[in-house]
Amino acid sequence: MAEVETKGSDHPLTTVKLEPGEKVALCRCFASAKFPFCDGTHTQHPGRGPAVVEAVKKE
Ligand code: FES
Secondary structure, three states: OOEEEEEOOOOOEEEEEOOOOOEEEEOOOOOOOOOOEOOOHHHHOOOOOOEEEEOOOOO
16 A cells, blocks of 8 residues: 655655555645545546556566
């Protein structure tokens, strides 16, 4: 499961650590109630959408 850590308040920096093979949708509209993860709220803002990030498993 993704591990999330946010540091700072004026210019917060959020780090998301993924397990190999894990895939998440990260919010790029800053409207998500589940930030930094997308909750679909971006559909109320045309032209905005998530970034899908996947930690590829190496074999
Ligand atoms: S809710 Fe922000 S990109 Fe989906």
